[in-house]
Amino acid sequence: MxxxxxxITATDSLSQALKANIxxxxxxxxxxxxxxxxxxxLLHRLRGLCDNVDAGPETFDDQEVCFSLxxxxxxxxxxxxxxxxxxxxRDMPYQLRYIGQPDLGDKNxxxxxxxxxxxxxxxxxxxxxxxxxxxxxxxxxxxGYMFRKGRxxxxxxxxxxxxxxxxxxxxxxxxYLVELSVLAPQGQDAIGEDMRxxxxxxxxxxxxxKIDYKRLxxxxxx
Amino acid sequence: MQRExxxxxxxxxxxxxRVNDLKAAIQAxxxxxxxxxxxxxxxxxxxxxxxxxxxxxxxxxxxxxxxxPSLRSVVVLPLQLGxxxxxxxxxxxxxxxxxxxxxxxxxxxxxxxEPQAEQRLQQLNxxxxxxxxxxxxxxxxxxxxxxxHVWEIISKGREDWEGESMRSAGIQxxxxxxxxxxxxxxxxxxxxxxxxxxxIGPGVGTPGMGPTRGPTPQMGPAAPTMPKAPSxxxxxxxxxxxxxxxxx
Numbered sequence: 001m002x003x004x005x006x007x008i009t010a011t012d013s014l015s016q017a018l019k020a021n022i023x024x025x026x027x028x029x030x031x032x033x034x035x036x037x038x039x040x041x042l043l044h045r046l047r048g049l050c051d052n053v054d055a056g057p058e059t060f061d062d063q064e065v066c067f068s069l070x071x072x073x074x075x076x077x078x079x080x081x082x083x084x085x086x087x088x089x090r091d092m093p094y095q096l097r098y099i100g101q102p103d104l105g106d107k108n109x110x111x112x113x114x115x116x117x118x119x120x121x122x123x124x125x126x127x128x129x130x131x132x133x134x135x136x137x138x139x140x141x142x143x144g145y146m147f148r149k150g151r152x153x154x155x156x157x158x159x160x161x162x163x164x165x166x167x168x169x170x171x172x173x174x175x176y177l178v179e180l181s182v183l184a185p186q187g188q189d190a191i192g193e194d195m196r197x198x199x200x201x202x203x204x205x206x207x208x209x210k211i212d213y214k215r216l217x218x219x220x221x222x
Numbered sequence: 223m224q225r226e227x228x229x230x231x232x233x234x235x236x237x238x239x240r241v242n243d244l245k246a247a248i249q250a251x252x253x254x255x256x257x258x259x260x261x262x263x264x265x266x267x268x269x270x271x272x273x274x275x276x277x278x279x280x281x282x283x284x285x286x287x288x289x290x291p292s293l294r295s296v297v298v299l300p301l302q303l304g305x306x307x308x309x310x311x312x313x314x315x316x317x318x319x320x321x322x323x324x325x326x327x328x329x330x331x332x333x334x335x336e337p338q339a340e341q342r343l344q345q346l347n348x349x350x351x352x353x354x355x356x357x358x359x360x361x362x363x364x365x366x367x368x369x370x371h372v373w374e375i376i377s378k379g380r381e382d383w384e385g386e387s388m389r390s391a392g393i394q395x396x397x398x399x400x401x402x403x404x405x406x407x408x409x410x411x412x413x414x415x416x417x418x419x420x421x422i423g424p425g426v427g428t429p430g431m432g433p434t435r436g437p438t439p440q441m442g443p444a445a446p447t448m449p450k451a452p453s454x455x456x457x458x459x460x461x462x463x464x465x466x467x468x469x470x
Binding site: 042140205 | 395397398405406411412416
C-alpha cells in the first residue's frame, strides 16, 4: 500500500520547508576592520568571549571567485554568484553562494540584512557556471580566524589579491576584515540586538557597523 | 490655658520625633562602623554625616520656631535624687540612665558649659585677642603653604594615575575606517581585485559598480579608457583560467 503513495521528492520537502519558514536564508551582518598591529589583542579578546576556545582559534584559508550572469536583453543588475573553495582543506566541497542586496533599513535596525543562499557543490561547478554563460568578475583569497558565539559567527581575516605570477599574494590593506554574521530564517530580527550587544563588547578595538558598500562605491566615483 | 498646654505638647512631640530620628541615624552610623568597617564604602559612609546634619538642622529649626519661647518659661525642678536603681527610668532611656543620681543630674540639666570648659574657652579667646596681627598673618601663610603643598602632591599623583590608565586603554587607534571601507568594498564589489586593474585609487571607480560593471563600453563616465577595457579583461580571464586552481 505504502509503495503506491507518491514518494516525497526533494522539491516537495523544499517547498514544505519554505512554507514552514525554517530555511535560514537571511544573513544578519555587521562589518569592521582591525589594524594588523592590534589583531592579536582582538583575537585574545575573542578567545575570551567566544564558545570554541578550548581547541584554540579555528583557522581558515579560502579562495573566493565572484561570477556574474547578465541577461543580454536587459540592462538590469547582473546576477552574481560566489564560489568558495578551502585552500587548506582540499577535500571539502566547493561552496556556491548567492547574496542578495543588502538592506540597511532605518537607524533602529541593528544590522544589515541580506538574503543569502548556500549550497555545497562538486568541483564540476566552475565548468557548469562557464557553460551557463557566467563570467569571472573578480577573485580574492581570505585567510584568518573563525569564532563562534551561540548562533553568531565571527571571522577575522586578511583579504589578499590573487597574483597572476608566482608572486606571493598581496594584501588589500594593512587591516584585517572583521565580520559578525548570523544566518537565520526570515523574521528573526531579535538576533540583531544580540549581535549589537556583542559588537559593543569589542569596542573600541573594533567598530562593527552596518556598511553599505554600494553607497561607498558611489562616493568614490563622484 | 488649655490652648497653651496643647501647643506645648505639640512642640514637645515634634522635638521628640526629631531627636528620635537623630538617635536612629547615629545608631545606624555606629552599627555600620562597628560591623562593616572592613568592607565599608567610605563615600556612602560620608553620606551618613549629611543625614545627621539634616536632622540637626531640623531640630534647631523647631527650637528657633516661635512656638519654642513657651519652653523657656517652663521650669524643670528636680525634686528628688536617689542612688537606687529606677526600673522605669532605665526602660525609658534604654538602659543608659539607671538612676537619677547626683552624678548625672547636673550634666543632664546643664544650660551652661562646665566651669572647667568655660575657663579654657575664655583662656583661648584671650590668647586670640592678644595675638598680634603680624604673627597671625604669618601663621595663616604657613598653614596655606602646607595645604597647597599637600594639594600639589595629591593632584600630581592623580595625574600620574590617570595618565597611566589612559595609556593602557590605548592611545593609538586600533582600527581605521578607511581600511574598513576598502576591505568591505573589495569583498562586496571586487574593487581593487579585478584582474588587470590597478589597485584601489582614483580613476578606477566605475568597474566596482553594479549596473555599470564590466565591459559595457557605452556606459560610465570613464569613457576614454573604456574601449580598451573589454579586451584587457578578456585576455586576463583566459590567463586566469590557465592557472586557475578550480580548473580540472
